[in-house]
Amino acid sequence: MRTYLDCIPCFLEQALRAARMMTNDEEKVKNILNTIVYMMPDIPLSSTPPEIAAQIYAKINDIAENHDPYQAIKRESTKRALALYPMMKEYVAMANDRLLAAIKVATVGNLIDYGVASNEIKIEHEVADLLEQDFSVCDYEAFRKRLEQAETLLYIGDNAGETVFDRVLIEEIQKPVIYAVRGGPIINDATREDAMQAGLDDVAEIVSIGAAIPGAVLEMCSPEFRSIFSDASLIISKGQGNCEALIDKKGPIFFMLKVKCRVMAKVLGLHEGDIVLKQNPDGYI
């Protein structure tokens, strides 16, 4: 999916938030913001939003000389999600359809996102609310059938903490899973280390997409990851960044996400706040 003009104010909003995470000096924040402002007129709208975001966050990190500003937040998110793990397991165990319940859990986990939300996310409260919310799109039958036939399953992760919710779903999938993480720190997205803190190495093989980009833009991913992607008989794409990167790609992809902005809502024909299990419109099933 391309970048829209609507993304420009949002990129600056994100830049402001990221800069403030790194310094309390508003003069420095202003300088960082202005640097990003001057980048805006030249951004190629034909690129996907995660590609632009990767450039913006890299620039901010360079200026602030901080390679991984979200590290502490990521650890905290994982810790708090792990505390919710028993509740999630019980939610699945009590469900009539365990797989569907686990998909709901994994999708609801996408509420954790420090690229979008500035305030501390009250995940404990929001998880309970979101679990009550119906999917706006739920291509569950297609997913279930595809899963039955699948041999190689690729699960493309999104944020740290959300990883724990992903683990709940992977534990319900009775097949080998490859779990893909970012190739380096980018916003609060999960890296290998974050996935391991969530215990994902016990239930999946962890691989890197090969780039520090908040969405698996295939052209920027490693040849190894692209090979895994093209060989997979079922691909789960978590979160908005991966959806932005992959919505135009062919393949047996199922997107699980919370819709977090009006652009994504428009592209998917949905509303902000919706939770979605959506088969790739170009999928070959």
Place this chain on the structure above:
Amino acid sequence: MRTYLDCIPCFLEQALRAARMMTNDEEKVKNILNTIVYMMPDIPLSSTPPEIAAQIYAKINDIAENHDPYQAIKRESTKRALALYPMMKEYVAMANDRLLAAIKVATVGNLIDYGVASNEIKIEHEVADLLEQDFSVCDYEAFRKRLEQAETLLYIGDNAGETVFDRVLIEEIQKPVIYAVRGGPIINDATREDAMQAGLDDVAEIVSIGAAIPGAVLEMCSPEFRSIFSDASLIISKGQGNCEALIDKKGPIFFMLKVKCRVMAKVLGLHEGDIVLKQNPDGYI
């Protein structure tokens, strides 16, 4: 109140919305947006947000060669608000305290704001909801006492359509009222023509603040308006733009507004969406 770095993404959001109102050609929209983007690093944060907004909207109107892009929207807002007028009058008539009810009506009318909201505002539904909402700050006793003593009353209007809600309050005030409008078209703010369409010329003397600016920044207003301002024994300031312009000024000012962004919320120590009747913190009562 000064401008905050948080206002920069918001200004661009507003610029995008304004540009799209004037053209469907995304290339033209992009050119307009980029022009505004390049203005951002040089905006003086010591200025009030309405001063910056006035420059931005003037620049957009210049580029698009459209002096009053919100004219049709303003007419429509006034028309729809006039259709609600009988309901508002009944709401006041049924109330235990007519004045307080009319203040609520006038404040709720501040939901009409095309600077903030992009979608068509469903005023018919939102008015009913907001009338049920309690004031987060309600300096009503101070207001009532001040009104009893007041001889000259200045009412600084905000948006077209909201004008009709203002009329309901002015009709409950048993004193002569001077109603101030913008000196020229700016966003959907009320000009003399808009105020007259709301019937305000029947219940008040209409004056201009003397500038096309979406908030009564005194330094930019006419000497005539400044004189009325300093002579007034009670000033009602409607909406966020006027509040941004006047919050640091001395005088017997009461702000009536819906809090529309996180910056205003922080300045007032309130939350977005709150409705407020707030005595000027520096007021001399």
